[in-house]
Amino acid sequence: MTLTDSPALMPVEQALDALLRQAESTAIKDVESVSIEDAVGRILAEPLVAQLDLPPWPNSAMDGYAIRESDLRGQPLRVSQKIFAGSQPEPLEAGSCARIFTGAPMPDGADSVEMQENVELLDDGRVRFLEPVRRGQHVRPQGGEARTGDEVLAAGARLGPIELGLAASLGVSRLSVSRKLKVALLSTGDELVEPGETLQPGQIYNSNRMLLRRWLQRLGCEVIDAGIVPDDLVRVRQCLADLHEVDLILSTGGVSVGEADFLGQVLREEGELSLWKLAIKPGKPLTCGSYQGVAVIGLPGNPASTLVTFGLLARPYLLRRMGVLQVEPLSFQVPANFDWPRPGKRREYLRARLESGKAVLYSNQSSSILRSAAWADGLVEVREHRQLKDGDLVPFISFAELLC
Amino acid sequence: MTLTDSPALMPVEQALDALLRQAESTAIKDVESVSIEDAVGRILAEPLVAQLDLPPWPNSAMDGYAIRESDLRGQPLRVSQKIFAGSQPEPLEAGSCARIFTGAPMPDGADSVEMQENVELLDDGRVRFLEPVRRGQHVRPQGGEARTGDEVLAAGARLGPIELGLAASLGVSRLSVSRKLKVALLSTGDELVEPGETLQPGQIYNSNRMLLRRWLQRLGCEVIDAGIVPDDLVRVRQCLADLHEVDLILSTGGVSVGEADFLGQVLREEGELSLWKLAIKPGKPLTCGSYQGVAVIGLPGNPASTLVTFGLLARPYLLRRMGVLQVEPLSFQVPANFDWPRPGKRREYLRARLESGKAVLYSNQSSSILRSAAWADGLVEVREHRQLKDGDLVPFISFAELLC
Numbered sequence: 001m002t003l004t005d006s007p008a009l010m011p012v013e014q015a016l017d018a019l020l021r022q023a024e025s026t027a028i029k030d031v032e033s034v035s036i037e038d039a040v041g042r043i044l045a046e047p048l049v050a051q052l053d054l055p056p057w058p059n060s061a062m063d064g065y066a067i068r069e070s071d072l073r074g075q076p077l078r079v080s081q082k083i084f085a086g087s088q089p090e091p092l093e094a095g096s097c098a099r100i101f102t103g104a105p106m107p108d109g110a111d112s113v114e115m116q117e118n119v120e121l122l123d124d125g126r127v128r129f130l131e132p133v134r135r136g137q138h139v140r141p142q143g144g145e146a147r148t149g150d151e152v153l154a155a156g157a158r159l160g161p162i163e164l165g166l167a168a169s170l171g172v173s174r175l176s177v178s179r180k181l182k183v184a185l186l187s188t189g190d191e192l193v194e195p196g197e198t199l200q201p202g203q204i205y206n207s208n209r210m211l212l213r214r215w216l217q218r219l220g221c222e223v224i225d226a227g228i229v230p231d232d233l234v235r236v237r238q239c240l241a242d243l244h245e246v247d248l249i250l251s252t253g254g255v256s257v258g259e260a261d262f263l264g265q266v267l268r269e270e271g272e273l274s275l276w277k278l279a280i281k282p283g284k285p286l287t288c289g290s291y292q293g294v295a296v297i298g299l300p301g302n303p304a305s306t307l308v309t310f311g312l313l314a315r316p317y318l319l320r321r322m323g324v325l326q327v328e329p330l331s332f333q334v335p336a337n338f339d340w341p342r343p344g345k346r347r348e349y350l351r352a353r354l355e356s357g358k359a360v361l362y363s364n365q366s367s368s369i370l371r372s373a374a375w376a377d378g379l380v381e382v383r384e385h386r387q388l389k390d391g392d393l394v395p396f397i398s399f400a401e402l403l404c
Numbered sequence: 405m406t407l408t409d410s411p412a413l414m415p416v417e418q419a420l421d422a423l424l425r426q427a428e429s430t431a432i433k434d435v436e437s438v439s440i441e442d443a444v445g446r447i448l449a450e451p452l453v454a455q456l457d458l459p460p461w462p463n464s465a466m467d468g469y470a471i472r473e474s475d476l477r478g479q480p481l482r483v484s485q486k487i488f489a490g491s492q493p494e495p496l497e498a499g500s501c502a503r504i505f506t507g508a509p510m511p512d513g514a515d516s517v518e519m520q521e522n523v524e525l526l527d528d529g530r531v532r533f534l535e536p537v538r539r540g541q542h543v544r545p546q547g548g549e550a551r552t553g554d555e556v557l558a559a560g561a562r563l564g565p566i567e568l569g570l571a572a573s574l575g576v577s578r579l580s581v582s583r584k585l586k587v588a589l590l591s592t593g594d595e596l597v598e599p600g601e602t603l604q605p606g607q608i609y610n611s612n613r614m615l616l617r618r619w620l621q622r623l624g625c626e627v628i629d630a631g632i633v634p635d636d637l638v639r640v641r642q643c644l645a646d647l648h649e650v651d652l653i654l655s656t657g658g659v660s661v662g663e664a665d666f667l668g669q670v671l672r673e674e675g676e677l678s679l680w681k682l683a684i685k686p687g688k689p690l691t692c693g694s695y696q697g698v699a700v701i702g703l704p705g706n707p708a709s710t711l712v713t714f715g716l717l718a719r720p721y722l723l724r725r726m727g728v729l730q731v732e733p734l735s736f737q738v739p740a741n742f743d744w745p746r747p748g749k750r751r752e753y754l755r756a757r758l759e760s761g762k763a764v765l766y767s768n769q770s771s772s773i774l775r776s777a778a779w780a781d782g783l784v785e786v787r788e789h790r791q792l793k794d795g796d797l798v799p800f801i802s803f804a805e806l807l808c
Contacts, residue, residue, distance in 0.1 A: 036599055040618050054775075056603060061772065084635075086594030088605040103595055103705070103772075105606045145773045152775055160807055161622070162777045165615030165707060169608070169774055173600030190490030191507055195440055196577030199460060201492040202509050204573070211569030214444050218565070231490075301507070303569060330758060330781060330802055332736035354734060368465065368507075369549045370573055371458075371556055373566045377734060398734055400804045403564055 009279035011384075012312065012347050015286065019297075019313055020327070022288075023320035026295060028247070030179035036167055039159050041220045042177035043322045048153035050170050053143035058106040059085075062138040065119060065127055066098040066110040069135040076126035083107060097127055106139055113138035146170070156325040158220070178322050183216050184246040185209065186226035186239065188253035188263055189301060194228070207370055208252040208299075208306045215310065216250075218404055219318055229263065236262040240270075240291050247321065249294055250314065251287070253301035263298070267291055279384055281346040282367030283309040303370035308349045308379065311402040329401035331381065333393040334359050340388035347384050351376035352396065359396055378402070413683035415788075416716065416751050419690065423701075423717055424731070426692075427724035430699060432651070434583035440571055443563045445624045446581035447726045452557035454574050457547035462510040463489075466542045469523060469531055470502040470514040473539040480530035487511060501531055510543060517542035550574070560729040562624070582726050587620050588650040589613065590630035590643065592657035592667055593705060598632070611774055612656040612703075612710045619714065620654075622808055623722055633667065640666040644674075644695050651725065653698055654718065655691075657705035667702070671695055683788055685750040686771030687713040707774035712753045712783065715806040733805035735785065737797040738763045744792035751788050755780035756800065763800055782806070 031045040060066060060083075067077065071094065080096035083089045089107035092098055098107050106113075112133050120128040146152050152170065157163055159175065167175060192206040193199060206228060216223045224246055229239050240263075243249055251263060264287075267273040273289040273296075283305035287298030297317070299309045316327035337358035351372035352359040359380045362372035378398040388394065435449040464470060464487075471481065475498065484500035487493045493511035496502055502511050510517075516537050524532040550556050556574065561567055563579065571579060596610040597603060610632060620627045628650055633643050644667075647653055655667060668691070671677040677693040677700075687709035691702030701721070703713045720731035741762035755776035756763040763784045766776035782802040792798065 036614065040621075052603070055608060055772070057605070061770070084594065086596070086606050086635075103593070103608070140770065140772055144768070144770070145775050153778060157778075160803075161615050161618035162711070162774065162803065162807070164618055165611040166774050166778045168599045168614040169611035169707065171599050171601075171603060171609045189507070190488065192490070195572045195575050197575075199456070199575060201461070202490050204459060204507070205575045207569040207573035210440065210572040211565050214565040214568055217444075231488075303573065307566070307569075330804070332738065332800075333761070334736065357737070364548070366465070366544065366548070368459070368544055370566065370570050371549050374557060374561075374570045396736070398802070398805060399564075399566065400734070400808055401802060403566070404804055404808055 009284075009346060010276050011279050015276060015278050015313060016316060019288070019317040020320050022295070023317045026247075027321050027323055028178045028181060031176050032179055033174050034177055036164060036173050036175055039164060039167075039175045039177060040161075041218070042159050042175070042180075043220060043324055044153055044155055044157040044159060044163075044175065045178045045323065046176045047151045047155050048157070048167060048170070048172065048175070050146040050148055050150045050152055052171060053148055054146040054170060055140055055142060055144065058142050059140050060100045060102060060104050060106060060113045060138060061140050062113050062115040063101050064113050064115040064138065065129075066092065066100040066106055066113050067129075067133065068092060068094070068109055069112045069133050071095055072129055072133055076122055076128040078126050081107065111135055111139065154325065156323045158324060180220060180222040181248065181318060181322050182224060182246040183221045183318070184224040184226050184243045184249045185212055185216065186249065186251045187228045187301070188231070188251055189228070190231045192228045207303050208301065211303065211306065211370075212250065212252070212310060215403060216318070219315065220322060221318060231262060233262045233265065236266050240266055244292060244294065246294060248318070249291060249296045251296070251298045252306050253298075267296060271296065278309075279346045280308065280312070281344065281348045282365075284346065286313065300367070302367035304351070304365075304372060305367045307370070307373055311379075312349070315402065329397050331395040331397045331401075334380075334396040335391050336380065336388050336394045337361075337390060338388070339390055340382055340386070343385045343387050344382070345384055348382040349379040350382060352380040353377045354396070359394060373399070412681075413688075413750060414680050415683050419680060419682050419717055420720060423692070423721040424724050426699070427721045430651075431725050431727055432582045432585060435580050436583055437578050438581055440568060440577050440579055443568060443571075443579045443581060444565075445622070446563050446579070446584075447624060447728055448557055448559055448561040448563060448567075448579065449582045449727065450580045451555045451559050452561070452571060452574070452576065452579070454550040454552055454554045454556055456575060457552055458550040458574060459544055459546060459548065462546050463544050464504045464506055464508050464510060464517045464542060465544050466517050466519040467505050468517050468519040468542065469533075470496065470504040470510055470517050471533075471537065472496060472498070472513055473516045473537055475499055476533055476537055480526055480532040482530050485511065515539055515543065558729065560727045562728060584624060584626040585652065585722060585726050586628060586650040587625045587722070588628040588630050588647040588653045589616055589620065590653065590655045591632045591705070592635070592655055593632070594635045596632045611707050612705065615707065615710065615774075616654065616656070616714060619807060620722070623719065624726060625722060635666060637666045637669065640670050644670055648696060648698065650698060652722070653695060653700045655700070655702045656710050657702075671700060675700065682713075683750045684712065684716070685748065685752045686769075688750065690717065704771070706771035708755070708769075708776060709771045711774070711777055715783075716753070719806065733801050735799040735801045735805075738784075738800040739795050740784065740792050740798045741765075741794060742792070743794055744786055744790070747789045747791050748786070749788055752786040753783040754786060756784040757781045758800070763798060777803070
């Protein structure tokens with residue numbers, strides 16, 4: 001990318017497209033084989049293909065009696081065997097039925113199961129079937145969930161509890177996953193100090209480091225915590241020079257300020273720098289560039305701006321670099337519990353809570369305020385040039401979608 | 405709870421109410437103090453109260469010029485100081501302005517900021533203000549986000565990236581959290597083997613252990629993995645006897661089967677057992693009870709049943725025991741992309757994906773099939789006795805909501 005500083009605001013879609021294209025061109029290619037025990041949160045590098053039929057054999061969906069449907073001609077049947085889950089049945093004797101439990105393998109020759117509620121046990125031990133039986137009923141066929149050779153998870157799947165459960169059900173004990181993306185996280189700003197330190201006049205505590213480190217880890221990134229970069233050219237240079245082995249340098253705090261912009265200066269000298277002005281609120285300025293070949297993204301430093309730009313732009317970028325296909329959060333239409341009379345030039349992401357199904361805004365939507373996000377359930381999206389009345393439907397992105 | 409086995413189906417709300425009441429009566433009271441670095445995923449045991457004003461001093465929301473609004477009478481003002489973020493300003497000299505940057509403290513005497521885009525720099529260094537200035541504009545007041553003594557997070561808050569970022573912004577380096585809930589996880593069923601082992605006839609791989617272990621960890625529980633419990637009375641007894649220090653025994657697989665129900669037998673002898681038949685599909689049977697004073701929940705063993713009953717019943721129970729107030733997942737109304745002509749007696753949770761904003765069902769909704777959940781984005785809820793037509797709105801619970 002080249003240095004551009006256009007006065008027109010860049011639409012969110014255009015910024016996202018550019019970031020995703022860049023992510024695809026620098027996607028992680030290194031593949032690691034990990035134990036299923038260590039695979040949580042990782043991203044599948046190759047499709048997961050079933051190496052067996054699932055279930056491996058036909059089995060009963062009910063506690064009841066396995067029969068050959070054509071044997072049923074109104075007469076009671078004697079019980080020739082009892083089949084528990086985990087056991088291996090004998091072939092079904094002609095003219096008999098088998099007591100069978102849920103999940104137990106069907107005996108050869110049987111084609112149907114009647115549930116125990118629909119039979120009568122006679123004194124002589126035989127079983128009378130009280131209802132008509134449909135051939136094949138309550139039998140789970142072999143391969144009904146997956147057949148050998150089926151792709152059950154695509155490359156790029158994120159391995160959460162469900163995906164790992166599915167892999168386990170196929171007997172898979174090792175998985176091919178993408179190498180973790182190494183992200184160097186740094187905060188700029190001489191006003192920042194870390195929690196636990198004493199606040200001097202003019203200083204504030206750094207919230208972005210904690211926010212982003214935990215968020216990056218949830219996304220499956222390896223975080224190299226570069227801390228707070230001082231406003232000093234020599235030390236900024238040294239800090240960046242130490243980060244040559246990372247995949248991304250993610251900074252927060254204004255690169256665009258100008259008069260104390262040492263990070264921007266180093267990037268201009270030893271890489272590339274482009275300052276985007278996005279049609280997004282909070283969060284207008286975004287820095288994209290590189291340092292000695294390493295990608296750099298600079299987010300605005302106000303906490304709500306950091307949250308919104310990371311969630312909507314950096315998060316999809318990071319996931320796509322790790323090979324994830326579905327990188328955008330689900331959003332849902334909910335009725336607004338507010339009026340929005342004045343259309344804006346930027347797309348607004350408002351911290352909102354759902355109350356009785358309607359989106360209620362936090363009272364103070366300042367970009368500097370993170371408390372709004374802790375109060376909220378997620379973000380309401382109000383598109384540029386849009387007016388809203390109470391009750392109009394607006395897209396809502398839950399933090400649960402965004403933060404994982 | 406006492407042994408009940410009523411033929412009427414228990415509504416989901418009733419089961420949830422009973423579980424939450426029980427959770428509240430056995431809520432974890434032990435409090436631990438942890439470093440903010442180790443607090444991710446933990447649950448706040450005491451309210452987080454601001455010990456400082458946030459921001460600690462009034463500061464500029466813009467790059468621009470700090471002024472006393474009453475000094476502005478059309479004349480240009482000289483620049484008497486330059487204030488960077490992190491610095492400590494001198495009081496503003498009367499009749500002058502201060503160059504100021506975003507986040508920098510306002511000098512005493514100044515009450516407003518004009519953004520740099522709205523001024524003209526004169527050759528003599530003075531600044532001409534081109535637009536009317538509203539007193540207080542672009543100033544973030546001291547305490548605008550939080551005042552000393554404000555409760556910024558309630559007890560029971562789950563500490564994710566946002567909450568930890570907020571705590572960091574308040575300078576908090578240690579947090580009081582609830583002790584982790586210790587959950588013993590065990591699977592019953594002689595048919596089960598673990599991934600990596602060789603499948604013998606009649607056996608299947610155990611998916612629930614992987615599903616639930618990862619899920620429990622995401623909820624902030626400590627998992628004691630008790631593995632697969634054999635269908636053998638002596639060994640079941642021994643297994644349970646080893647678990648007396650846990651807060652919950654969570655089992656999967658039918659306790660209700662009867663003929664090989666050793667777990668049920670031990671619970672009846674050394675605790676309490678109640679078998680619920682829930683109006684839920686998948687997932688009808690649920691076991692609640694205790695073993696020597698330790699709570700026991702037994703989920704059905706079919707993977708989709710395990711998923712649904714854990715997500716909708718055990719998850720809120722676990723979170724409430726750890727003190728979480730908001731335990732139910734957000735759900736959203738989405739249009740169905742299917743007809744549902746036959747009303748059911750049980751509430752159905754159908755694995756569905758959102759396509760063009762509509763809920764599309766996985767083709768096979770069998771309780772035995774976990775692949776449906778890996779394909780899906782979440783669960784559509786179809787209430788008992790309900791018919792649906794394509795386009796009707798149905799509640800949708802995203803897996804992102806449920807799995808965290």
